[in-house]
Amino acid sequence: MKRIALVNLALLIIFSAKSQNPTKLINGLFTEWTNKNTPGGVVMVARKNTTVYSKAFGLANISYQIPNTQATVFNIGSVAKQFTAMGIVLLQLEGKLSVDDAIHTYLPELHNFTQPITIRQLLHHTSGIRSVPELLGLAGWRDGDAFSNEDVYRYLQKQHDLNFEPNSEYMYTNSGYILLAKIIENVSKKEFKSFMEERIFQPFHMNATFIEEDYSKITSQIASSYTQTAASVFQTVENTDLTYGASNVYSTCGDLLKWSKNYHEAPNDWQKAFKLLETLTNLNSGKKNNYGFGIFVDDYWGNRRIQHTGGIAGFQSVMYCYPDDDVQIVILSNYSSIQLSKIADFISQLFLQQKTASATIEEVVNPLKLSSDSMRKFEGMYWNDKTNLIRKVYVENDTLWYMRNNNRKSPLYPISDIAFQMGGINEKLYVHFEVKSATMLLISAENSVDTFEKYEDKPLSQEELLSYTGCFYSDELETSYTISLKHGALYGYHSRFGEFEIQVLKKDVLSWSGTAVSKYKRNESGTITGISVTLSRIRNVWFDKK
Numbered sequence: 418m419k420r421i422a423l424v425n426l427a428l429l430i431i432f433s434a435k436s437q438n439p440t441k442l443i444n445g446l447f448t449e450w451t452n453k454n455t456p457g458g459v460v461m462v463a464r465k466n467t468t469v470y471s472k473a474f475g476l477a478n479i480s481y482q483i484p485n486t487q488a489t490v491f492n493i494g495s496v497a498k499q500f501t502a503m504g505i506v507l508l509q510l511e512g513k514l515s516v517d518d519a520i521h522t523y524l525p526e527l528h529n530f531t532q533p534i535t536i537r538q539l540l541h542h543t544s545g546i547r548s549v550p551e552l553l554g555l556a557g558w559r560d561g562d563a564f565s566n567e568d569v570y571r572y573l574q575k576q577h578d579l580n581f582e583p584n585s586e587y588m589y590t591n592s593g594y595i596l597l598a599k600i601i602e603n604v605s606k607k608e609f610k611s612f613m614e615e616r617i618f619q620p621f622h623m624n625a626t627f628i629e630e631d632y633s634k635i636t637s638q639i640a641s642s643y644t645q646t647a648a649s650v651f652q653t654v655e656n657t658d659l660t661y662g663a664s665n666v667y668s669t670c671g672d673l674l675k676w677s678k679n680y681h682e683a684p685n686d687w688q689k690a691f692k693l694l695e696t697l698t699n700l701n702s703g704k705k706n707n708y709g710f711g712i713f714v715d716d717y718w719g720n721r722r723i724q725h726t727g728g729i730a731g732f733q734s735v736m737y738c739y740p741d742d743d744v745q746i747v748i749l750s751n752y753s754s755i756q757l758s759k760i761a762d763f764i765s766q767l768f769l770q771q772k773t774a775s776a777t778i779e780e781v782v783n784p785l786k787l788s789s790d791s792m793r794k795f796e797g798m799y800w801n802d803k804t805n806l807i808r809k810v811y812v813e814n815d816t817l818w819y820m821r822n823n824n825r826k827s828p829l830y831p832i833s834d835i836a837f838q839m840g841g842i843n844e845k846l847y848v849h850f851e852v853k854s855a856t857m858l859l860i861s862a863e864n865s866v867d868t869f870e871k872y873e874d875k876p877l878s879q880e881e882l883l884s885y886t887g888c889f890y891s892d893e894l895e896t897s898y899t900i901s902l903k904h905g906a907l908y909g910y911h912s913r914f915g916e917f918e919i920q921v922l923k924k925d926v927l928s929w930s931g932t933a934v935s936k937y938k939r940n941e942s943g944t945i946t947g948i949s950v951t952l953s954r955i956r957n958v959w960f961d962k963k
């Protein structure tokens with residue numbers, strides 16, 4: 418944390434002198450990559466059809482002392498998703514499919530959900546389909562286990578439930594883009610690699626760009642990837658993700674600059690296709706979703722931006738394009754321990770005009786005066802059943818405080834008898850208490866609402882803990898977990914993970930060592946029938962009690 422803070426301070430100093438030579442300023446951002454025997458990366462910036470910065474740092478391979486060069490090839494991770502999206506766009510322009518078609522038309526082996534999922538929803542990450550590798554992890558696959566598109570598809574065929582109703586939410590999912598790759602293969606009657614090579618990479622002369630899901634087959638010009646394990650100690654990272662569609666495109670900074678400039682000015686016969694990639698579709702609620710077709714469409718400093726970042730097995734990538742300013746930034750790295758997106762933001766400042774005011778912490782100017790006694794009725798523990806978050810509200814020193822899971826707290830300033838504005842944060846958040854229903858509403862400036870229910874926080878008896886034990890089996894994952902009580906504490910067990918600790922968050926809600934949350938379901942007589950398990954990008958996978 419100290420090193421990050423010093424880097425941030427250095428960046429502020431660097432960019433306060435914006436009149437200096439941009440090359441010198443950018444060089445200063447990557448001093449960590451100039452240390453001896455250190456991996457690094459390649460950085461390129463183009464403006465008005467001219468490359469204004471191009472430099473390679475560090476080693477592509479430490480063991481053989483091979484330096485990174487402008488020709489070094491990197492795995493670009495999720496930056497690859499826009500190429501998959503372009504494949505779908507090309508097939509739509511040829512009349513071979515529509516993005517509003519149900520995916521079941523092209524993937525009939527999948528479960529036919531009550532509300533059909535469309536190709537558009539896969540593109541926008543609004544399908545509700547559970548993501549890998551998280552899904553495989555819950556099924557018992559360990560870090561380091563290799564998995565392919567076929568493995569993913571086999572598990573997705575078994576899924577009878579979704580994270581949420583299609584198009585009701587945005588949730589990033591690699592599974593969706595793996596399914597898009599299969600749709601491209603089924604419709605085009607070509608292998609995905611061949612389709613991408615012939616239809617996208619070759620037309621744009623991206624001669625160093627290719628798809629290879631098997632890392633062991635790659636040698637020439639490809640950087641090895643690293644993670645730092647101690648000071649000046651680096652360990653190679655093996656890529657066991659053998660999938661395609663969501664990642665595993667290999668490319669160079671130069672090739673990605675060729676591609677990204679098309680968001681500013683594409684050839685005539687490609688303009689419609691690139692414009693379609695920028696398609697945005699609102700959620701069912703009307704809320705904006707800024708993920709288009711394989712790209713984020715947002716703004717920075719008030720400048721319209723098309724961007725994506727990626728990270729896979731020690732590789733990192735950033736691709737920023739500012740189409741109205743004709744500025745492109747590409748950074749590719751074989752080193753996982755540096756914040757590339759933050760650095761790319763600072764590089765952007767060198768070439769853009771600031772069109773929006775800087776964000777400031779907004780405090781209430783004249784909060785109402787409420788007595789401590791009048792605020793104590795709001796004290797207690799609150800639970801959000803959707804996000805699985807606990808919040809503690811309490812009075813201290815005549816102030817009502819809002820405490821998060823990580824013990825960070827914010828003051829709540831009264832604006833009415835039951836409404837408060839949260840202080841000490843870089844956004845406007847309001848908290849409304851409804852005493853009769855024992856709920857707390859967290860309301861954003863955009864009027865999105867998260868509901869927290871008040872609950873009684875008391876220790877469970879040994880009898881209650883014992884009721885949580887047993888064997889739980891998931892048909893969708895074909896795996897089971899055993900929960901047992903030992904010396905007054907709960908433990909989970911899986912044949913591939915071994916034993917792990919379980920903590921009680923509240924009645925019928927347990928945390929699996931902070932990685933997953935299980936919720937118990939009871940029948941009318943109060944008997945436990947099973948659990949639903951939620952973790953990152955996966956919600957409510959059902960396990961029957963056996």
